[in-house]
Amino acid sequence: MSGKRILVVVLIGLAVLSAILLTITSTQEGKRLSELERVVVIYLQGPIMESAGGFSFSSGGITPRRVARQLERAAKDKSIKAVVLRIDSPGGSVAASQEIAAMIRNFEKPLVVSMADMAASGGYYISAPADGIVAHPGTMTGSIGVIFSMVYLDGFYEKLGIETEIIKSGKHKDMFSRKLTPEERRLIQEISDGAYEQFVSEVAQGRGLDEDYVRELATGQLYLGSHALELGLVDRLGGIEESIELAAEIAGLKNPVKYEFPEPSFFQQLTQLSSALPLLIKELTVSPEMLLLERMEQGRFGPQLRYQLAVP
Amino acid sequence: MKLLDWLLGVIINPGQTFREIAREKPVGWAFLLYVGLTTLTSWVSGIDLLELDISPWQLLMFSLIVYIIMFFVLTGLLNLIAKVFRGTGSYWGLFSTLAFANFPGIFLPVGRLLGQVAGQAGNLLSGIISFAVFIWVVVLDILALRESHGLSAGKSFLAYFLVGLILLAFLLITLVAGLLSMPEL
Numbered sequence: 001m002s003g004k005r006i007l008v009v010v011l012i013g014l015a016v017l018s019a020i021l022l023t024i025t026s027t028q029e030g031k032r033l034s035e036l037e038r039v040v041v042i043y044l045q046g047p048i049m050e051s052a053g054g055f056s057f058s059s060g061g062i063t064p065r066r067v068a069r070q071l072e073r074a075a076k077d078k079s080i081k082a083v084v085l086r087i088d089s090p091g092g093s094v095a096a097s098q099e100i101a102a103m104i105r106n107f108e109k110p111l112v113v114s115m116a117d118m119a120a121s122g123g124y125y126i127s128a129p130a131d132g133i134v135a136h137p138g139t140m141t142g143s144i145g146v147i148f149s150m151v152y153l154d155g156f157y158e159k160l161g162i163e164t165e166i167i168k169s170g171k172h173k174d175m176f177s178r179k180l181t182p183e184e185r186r187l188i189q190e191i192s193d194g195a196y197e198q199f200v201s202e203v204a205q206g207r208g209l210d211e212d213y214v215r216e217l218a219t220g221q222l223y224l225g226s227h228a229l230e231l232g233l234v235d236r237l238g239g240i241e242e243s244i245e246l247a248a249e250i251a252g253l254k255n256p257v258k259y260e261f262p263e264p265s266f267f268q269q270l271t272q273l274s275s276a277l278p279l280l281i282k283e284l285t286v287s288p289e290m291l292l293l294e295r296m297e298q299g300r301f302g303p304q305l306r307y308q309l310a311v312p
Numbered sequence: 313m314k315l316l317d318w319l320l321g322v323i324i325n326p327g328q329t330f331r332e333i334a335r336e337k338p339v340g341w342a343f344l345l346y347v348g349l350t351t352l353t354s355w356v357s358g359i360d361l362l363e364l365d366i367s368p369w370q371l372l373m374f375s376l377i378v379y380i381i382m383f384f385v386l387t388g389l390l391n392l393i394a395k396v397f398r399g400t401g402s403y404w405g406l407f408s409t410l411a412f413a414n415f416p417g418i419f420l421p422v423g424r425l426l427g428q429v430a431g432q433a434g435n436l437l438s439g440i441i442s443f444a445v446f447i448w449v450v451v452l453d454i455l456a457l458r459e460s461h462g463l464s465a466g467k468s469f470l471a472y473f474l475v476g477l478i479l480l481a482f483l484l485i486t487l488v489a490g491l492l493s494m495p496e497l
Contacts, residue, residue: 004317004320005320007320008320011418012319015352015418015419015420015421016421018356018422018424019355019356019421022356022421022424022428023355025428
């Protein structure tokens with residue numbers, strides 16, 4: 001074999017050897033990663049809603065789907081030993097709050113909630129099952145309660161010249177198409193009270209408090225973080241660093257390292273923006289009246305039961 | 313051992329080597345070489361994913377299948393455009409030369425390892441080597457097209473980038489179609 005041919009063989013051998021060495025070192029790196037004690041901080045901001053429909057330049061809110069994605073990612077990553085959820089929310093949908101609370105309750109790694117400006121109503125509902133809650137002295141929290149709202153559209157329809165005719169089967173089937181009767185108000189109150197009891201139960205269970213005591217606090221009023229600490233609604237005062245410390249204590253970590261999931265790449269951001277483009281174009285080109293009518297047709301102004309600070 | 317001569321020729325005398333390969337059409341060797349190189353480079357590129365819950369073997373098999381199909385399709389597309397430019401070569405001649413033109417990919421694992429050894433500057437070094445290999449392979453691809461179809465350098469260059477443009481357009485159309493059919497976030 002000539003020297004030149006030997007050179008080619010050596011080159012191929014070197015490439016294969018490099019690949020083997022890279023595999024060995026990466027496997028060791030993988031092991032080292034699992035030995036890391038990362039505490040991931042996940043940011044949840046905005047109202048709690050079932051889905052982020054429509055195009056919005058805002059953060060888009062907290063949806064069960066988004067929370068599930070983040071928690072699944074944290075659960076799978078072996079280097080992540082604990083989670084800090086940084087919550088800034090006035091609450092929102094009852095069902096979405098309950099679904100997120102269930103995810104947090106069932107999450108297997110230690111999870112601490114760090115409250116930002118506000119974690120009220122549904123924001124507190126999803127915080128209650130966490131292993132620990134840290135709030136700033138000035139955080140607005142609490143607002144344990146339920147609010148029911150519906151919009152009367154009769155006047156609006158009249159202005160537009162739209163007449164409706166309703167034929168119903170079932171005594172109360174049209175109750176949200178007109179003013180409520182005293183009996184219907186009582187029925188709605190029962191529903192609201194039921195959701196309220198579920199809220200009280202979630203807080204009592206999550207915080208290890210007596211239900212009667214929680215009921216006393218659950219007047220819908222807001223509490224400052226410092227007051228919430230005295231009431232037992234939060235465990236500590238502080239920010240993200242204190243939350244990481246608490247998470248590390250619960251997880252028994254010696255060298256916790258703050259970690260955040262990498263931001264989506266430019267391509268991913270572009271993809272997200274592109275997927276929202278049809279909605280953006282629609283919202284920019286379709287007249288506001290048409291959009292309003294479409295939303296009315298979709299029942300967006302229908303009756304709403306919410307764990308929310310205020311309903312606009 | 314003609315294979316070793318060809319491999320060395322790709323590095324030190326690509327023009328003449330591609331002419332010879334295009335004439336002899338060693339399709340079997342070319343296919344094996346392409347599969348071997350793709351396996352090696354895909355494995356090295358996918359090493360970072362080992363920490364994730366993805367089976368590296370599944371990833372490798374998936375990459376291999378996609379790359380092999382893409383190679384057949386790209387060769388066909390390139391051959392078609394070369395014919396439009398009045399090229400005189402054949403599909404299998406072009407297939408063989410293009411497969412051999414990928415040989416500089418052999419430097420990727422070495423570059424990656426050197427990059428890792430180089431500490432903090434490693435990523436940059438590895439990136440520079442990868443980029444250099446990419447440019448090298450592109451130049452060799454154009455040479456392979458020129459030699460296997462008897463085209464001028466200009467026409468080969470044009471044909472090669474026309475294929476690139478077609479692919480880019482296809483990717484964009486697929487991307488837009490995919491995005492429009494995506495459910496709401």
